[in-house]
Amino acid sequence: MSKISKETVEHVAGLANLKFSPIELKKYTEKFASVLHYVEKLDKLDTKGVEPTSHAIANVSMTLREDKAVDFKTADDILKDAPAKEGRLIEVPKVIEES
Amino acid sequence: MGIREIHNRLIKGETTSVALTKEHLNKAKTSKLNTFITVCEERALVQAEAADKRIKEGNALPLTGIPLGVKDLLTVRGVKTTCGSKILENYIAPYSATVVEKLETAGAVILGKLNMDEFAMGSSNEHSAFGPVKNPIDETRIPGGSSGGSAAAAAAGECIATLGTDTGGSIRQPAAMCGVVGLKPTYGRVSRYGLTAFASSLDQIGPLAANVEDAAIMLETISGHDPKDATSVNRPVPDYTVALKKDVKGLKIGVPKEYFIKGLSEEIGSSVKSAIEELKKMGAEVKEISLPHTDHALACYYIIAPAECSANLARFDGVRYGRRAKDVKDIKELYERSRAEGFGPEVTLRIMVGTYVLSSGYYDAYYRKAQCARTLITKDFTEAFQRVDVIMTPTTPTTAFKLGEKTDDPLQMYLSDIFTIPVNLAGLPAMSMPCGKDKLGLPIGMQIIGRHFDEETILRVGYNYEAGGGRQEAR
Numbered sequence: 253m254s255k256i257s258k259e260t261v262e263h264v265a266g267l268a269n270l271k272f273s274p275i276e277l278k279k280y281t282e283k284f285a286s287v288l289h290y291v292e293k294l295d296k297l298d299t300k301g302v303e304p305t306s307h308a309i310a311n312v313s314m315t316l317r318e319d320k321a322v323d324f325k326t327a328d329d330i331l332k333d334a335p336a337k338e339g340r341l342i343e344v345p346k347v348i349e350e351s
Numbered sequence: 352m353g354i355r356e357i358h359n360r361l362i363k364g365e366t367t368s369v370a371l372t373k374e375h376l377n378k379a380k381t382s383k384l385n386t387f388i389t390v391c392e393e394r395a396l397v398q399a400e401a402a403d404k405r406i407k408e409g410n411a412l413p414l415t416g417i418p419l420g421v422k423d424l425l426t427v428r429g430v431k432t433t434c435g436s437k438i439l440e441n442y443i444a445p446y447s448a449t450v451v452e453k454l455e456t457a458g459a460v461i462l463g464k465l466n467m468d469e470f471a472m473g474s475s476n477e478h479s480a481f482g483p484v485k486n487p488i489d490e491t492r493i494p495g496g497s498s499g500g501s502a503a504a505a506a507a508g509e510c511i512a513t514l515g516t517d518t519g520g521s522i523r524q525p526a527a528m529c530g531v532v533g534l535k536p537t538y539g540r541v542s543r544y545g546l547t548a549f550a551s552s553l554d555q556i557g558p559l560a561a562n563v564e565d566a567a568i569m570l571e572t573i574s575g576h577d578p579k580d581a582t583s584v585n586r587p588v589p590d591y592t593v594a595l596k597k598d599v600k601g602l603k604i605g606v607p608k609e610y611f612i613k614g615l616s617e618e619i620g621s622s623v624k625s626a627i628e629e630l631k632k633m634g635a636e637v638k639e640i641s642l643p644h645t646d647h648a649l650a651c652y653y654i655i656a657p658a659e660c661s662a663n664l665a666r667f668d669g670v671r672y673g674r675r676a677k678d679v680k681d682i683k684e685l686y687e688r689s690r691a692e693g694f695g696p697e698v699t700l701r702i703m704v705g706t707y708v709l710s711s712g713y714y715d716a717y718y719r720k721a722q723c724a725r726t727l728i729t730k731d732f733t734e735a736f737q738r739v740d741v742i743m744t745p746t747t748p749t750t751a752f753k754l755g756e757k758t759d760d761p762l763q764m765y766l767s768d769i770f771t772i773p774v775n776l777a778g779l780p781a782m783s784m785p786c787g788k789d790k791l792g793l794p795i796g797m798q799i800i801g802r803h804f805d806e807e808t809i810l811r812v813g814y815n816y817e818a819g820g821g822r823q824e825a826r
Contacts, residue, residue, distance in 0.1 A: 260707075261703070264703055264706050264707045264710065265703065267706050267710060268661060268665075268690075268702050268703060268706040269665075269668065269683070269686040269687050269690055270687060270690055270691055270694075270699060270702065270703070271687040271688065271690075271691045272691070280699065280700065280703060283700050283761055284700065284703050284704060284707075286761070286762060287653060287700070287704050287761060287762065288704065288707070290649075290650060290653065290762055291650040291653050291654050291704075291708075291717070291721075292650075293647070293650045294647060294650045294651060294654070294717075294720055294721060294724055295716075295720075297644075297647050297720075297724055297727070299720060299723035299724060299726075299727065302723040302726050302727060303723070303726055304719050304722030304723045304725070304726060305552075305722045305723075305725040305726045305729065306722070307552075308538040308539070308552040308553070308582070308778045309537070309538050309539050309584065309778050309803060314581050314582075315581075315585070317578060326445045326446055329428075329443075329445030329446075330445045330671075330672075332443065332445070333442055333443060333445070333671070333672035333673075334671055334672065335669065335670075335672075335673075335674075335675035336675070342670065342671055344670055344682060344685065345679055345680070345681055345682055345684075345685055346681055346682065347681075347682045
C-alpha cells in the first residue's frame with residue numbers, strides 16, 4: 253500500500269493548482285489516503301492480456317465535421333461572464349516574470 | 352397525473368399552461384425541500400403563454416405547456432448555471448444545452464434550475480454550495496444525489512418531470528430514494544452539449560418522472576444525434592412510448608447473484624425479488640446469472656471518475672468565467688485561490704485523487720489498470736446479455752439515510768452507488784423504479800439494466816410491472 257505523506261499531498265495540490273491551509277492539508281491527507289487505500293484493491297485483479305477500455309461504446313467511430321469556418325454569434329454573451337476585461341480582451345494578473 | 356393526462360386536459364381546454372405553470376411556480380417558490388437553486392418565473396410564464404397559443408392552434412406535442420425542471424448542471428441561455436458550486440454562483444450561461452433546446456422546441460416550460468451535489472459529485476445532495484435538499488417522504492433524510500433536487504422536485508410534484516444527470520448512479524439512486532422513476536440512457540444516446548462535464552466517458556443526461564410512460568416521453572424528446580457532441584451516436588430514436596406496451600412473455604430476466612449480498616438491506620432484497628416474481632407471473636423467464644467482476648467496480652470507478660473530473664475541472668481557474676479571487680499577486684495565486692475558494696471539499700478530494708492517479712509514475716498502476724478492469728466489467732455484461740434480455744437488481748443497498756449520517760465519511764457515501772456504478776462503466780442503459788417501501792415508509796427502488804441502445808426493453812419491463820399493480824404512486 254502506498255504511503256501518502258503530507259509532502260505527496262502538497263505536490264499533488266501544486267499539480268492541481270489547489271492550495272491548502274495546514275488544517276486542511278491534514279484533513280485532506282487522511283481522506284485522500286483512505287480513498288487510495290480502497291482503490292488499491294484493483295492491484296489484486298489479474299488484468300494480464302486485457303486491453304484497457306479506450307471508448308465508452310465500442311465500434312463507434314467519431315465523425316469529423318468539414319473544416320469550414322462557421323459563424324459564431326455568442327462572443328458577446330461569453331465576454332459578459334469575464335471577471336475583468338479591457339475591451340474585448342480578458343484581463344489577468346502578470347503572467348511573465350520581468351527579468 | 353401523468354404527462355399524457357395533463358396533455359389531454361390542455362388540448363380539451365380544461366386547463367391552461369399558464370395556470371399549470373403558476374401553480375408549479377408557487378410550489379417551487381414555497382418548497383421546504385430546497386429543491387431549486389434558481390426559479391425562472393418570468394421566463395417560464397412567457398413560455399407558458401406561447402404554449403397556450405400553440406395548443407389553441409392545434410400544434411401541441413405531448414410536452415407542450417408541461418412545467419419541467421432541469422438540474423443546474425445543464426446550461427440554459429441567459430440563466431444562472433451554478434453546477435451547485437460557489438465557483439459558478441454568478442455564472443450566466445451564454446448558450447443552452449441541446450437537451451434544453453429540444454424540450455423548449457417541443458414547447459415545454461422550464462420552471463427553473465434544480466439543486467444538486469457540486470459538479471455532480473455526491474450521493475446525498477449534501478455537497479451543494481446552496482444547502483442540502485430534503486427528501487419529500489421524510490425531511491430529516493437525504494433525497495439521494497447528485498440529482499437530489501431533480502428527484503425530490505419530481506416526487507413532490509413541484510415539476511411534472513425533471514432532467515438529471517448520471518455518472519455513477521446520480522439519476523437512479525435519488526430516484527430510488529425518493530420513489531420516482533429515473534432513467535440513465537445508453538452512453539451516446541443523449542447529447543452532452545451543455546452538460547458541464549464531470550467524467551466525459553461516463554456522464555449521461557436522463558429523465559426523472561412519476562411513472563414509466565412519462566420517462567419514455569421525456570427520453571424520446573431529448574434523445575438523438577447532435578453534431579455538437581462528438582460522442583453522441585448517430586442512431587435513429589425509436590418511438591419509446593409505443594415500445595412500452597408490448598408484453599413480457601418469454602422475456603429473459605437475469606438476476607446477478609453478486610448484487611444480493613451482505614450489506615444489502617433485507618427489506619430491499621425481498622422487495623426486489625417480489626417484483627421479479629410478479630414479472631415471472633406475467634410470463635417472463637428468470638435466470639440466475641453471475642457478473643464476477645462486480646466487486647471491483649467501485650474501485651475502478653473511483654480511479655476513472657476522479658481522473659476525468661480532474662481534467663474537466665481544470666477549466667475553472669478564475670480566468671474567463673466564474674469566481675475570481677481578489678488581491679492576488681500573480682497568475683498562480685489567481686488559479687490556486689480562485690479554486691480553493693470556489694470548490695467544496697468533495698470536489699477538492701476527487702480532483703486530488705484524479706490528479707494523483709494520472710500523474711507521472713502512477714498512470715499505469717492506477718488509471719490504465721482501472722481501464723483494464725473496466726474492460727472486464729463490461730465483458731461480464733456482454734456475456735450475460737447473450738443469455739438474458741434484461742438484468743434486474745436492487746438500485747441501492749439501503750433506503751434514504753439521515754442528513755449528516757455519511758457526510759464526513761467519503762467511502763461510506765461511495766458505497767451507496769455500488770449497484771449503479773457498473774452500469775456507467777459499461778455504458779449501458781438502466782432505469783430505477785419504485786417497487787415497494789420499507790417499514791419506515793421509505794421508498795425502495797429496483798434497477799432494470801438493458802443492452803446498449805435497448806431502452807425500449809427496459810421501459811417495457813417497467814411499464815408492464817407498473818400496469819400489473821406493482822406501481823407505487825409518487826404523488
